[in-house]
Amino acid sequence: MTMHWIAGQTSTGSTGVFSFTNIPQTFQHLQIRITARSTYTGAENMFMRINNSSSSWWSGHALGGQGTSAYAASYTSNSYADFTAIANGSQSANVFSAAIIDIFDYASTTKNKTIKLIGGFDNNGSGYMEIRGALALTTGAITDIHQLGGTAVGGANVLAAGSRADLYGITSNPIATGA
Amino acid sequence: MPKGMQTIYSTTLSTVQYTVSFNNIPQTYTDLKIVISGRTDAVSTFDGGPSFFMNGNVSGNLASFTAVKSNGSSTSSQRTTDNAIYIGEVPAASTTSGIFGAVEIYIPEYTAGKNKQVLIQNASSVNNATAYLNVRAGLFKNPSSVTSIGVYGGSGNWVAGSTFTLYGISR
Numbered sequence: 117m118t119m120h121w122i123a124g125q126t127s128t129g130s131t132g133v134f135s136f137t138n139i140p141q142t143f144q145h146l147q148i149r150i151t152a153r154s155t156y157t158g159a160e161n162m163f164m165r166i167n168n169s170s171s172s173w174w175s176g177h178a179l180g181g182q183g184t185s186a187y188a189a190s191y192t193s194n195s196y197a198d199f200t201a202i203a204n205g206s207q208s209a210n211v212f213s214a215a216i217i218d219i220f221d222y223a224s225t226t227k228n229k230t231i232k233l234i235g236g237f238d239n240n241g242s243g244y245m246e247i248r249g250a251l252a253l254t255t256g257a258i259t260d261i262h263q264l265g266g267t268a269v270g271g272a273n274v275l276a277a278g279s280r281a282d283l284y285g286i287t288s289n290p291i292a293t294g295a
Numbered sequence: 296m297p298k299g300m301q302t303i304y305s306t307t308l309s310t311v312q313y314t315v316s317f318n319n320i321p322q323t324y325t326d327l328k329i330v331i332s333g334r335t336d337a338v339s340t341f342d343g344g345p346s347f348f349m350n351g352n353v354s355g356n357l358a359s360f361t362a363v364k365s366n367g368s369s370t371s372s373q374r375t376t377d378n379a380i381y382i383g384e385v386p387a388a389s390t391t392s393g394i395f396g397a398v399e400i401y402i403p404e405y406t407a408g409k410n411k412q413v414l415i416q417n418a419s420s421v422n423n424a425t426a427y428l429n430v431r432a433g434l435f436k437n438p439s440s441v442t443s444i445g446v447y448g449g450s451g452n453w454v455a456g457s458t459f460t461l462y463g464i465s466r
Contacts, residue, residue, distance in 0.1 A: 237432050
């Protein structure tokens, strides 16, 4: 297994979403590593859509905790993947959330797309931690990821300057490379 | 520098050791990842005390975490503020020999002038009895670049055979 950087985006404080287009179809899996914070002062979740579609093909489950009790949640027939809570403008300065999203067999044209996320933030007295699964009932290869952000769907709110997302390709190469 | 993930340093303990340190961490990557296969010699089934700290900063209660965990029969959440971030339970001396816990720590943007937010994944199981699964978000309230990391053994020392690997991830 080797891990290769494909593309990255960093917010300058004027965008609400990240987008990756023309994703190479040459890897086995994709991984997105995110550190983000919204300028919005209310509760914020991270959302994602694929292939420039707002189809209601998403369902998902969550296991999470906010420091005192655990919770579970689910949804169906969503037009977006609903991911974990992220740090917002109410958190201490310079506190960003972190998340890792794994997209398995993204180039397959026969499999529906299953995605795993682990993410959250701690604010030295508050915070959330979640692991989530999402399913997109589409067998189409994923060629773009858009509206990925910790803001209202469509990017109505703004990601704080310094927020970033990096897209990596994971190979199934059997040669040991140290990765 | 290749864009992806590379091993910076890896060690396998040949004897018991309480603290494993990564010093002089190169400042040339974007993110860091630590992978631990570990077990301590605490006189118990599990040791919930292992933790890690950055830049030798072990005072001021600047570290905290929010966790979701399962022990195989129930799920809970907790938050702790201390001088280091606890990484969850690992097998200890009362567990069948040869069973080690699996821990992964992700440290994004370790050179940026931000407080350091980390993600921890931990799975430790002992012979189909008790098991722990932890996911944690941790925070070091210190915007300084991370140049060193130390991993404590908790109530016991890390035993021989425990492995600690530091990876650099670059964009």
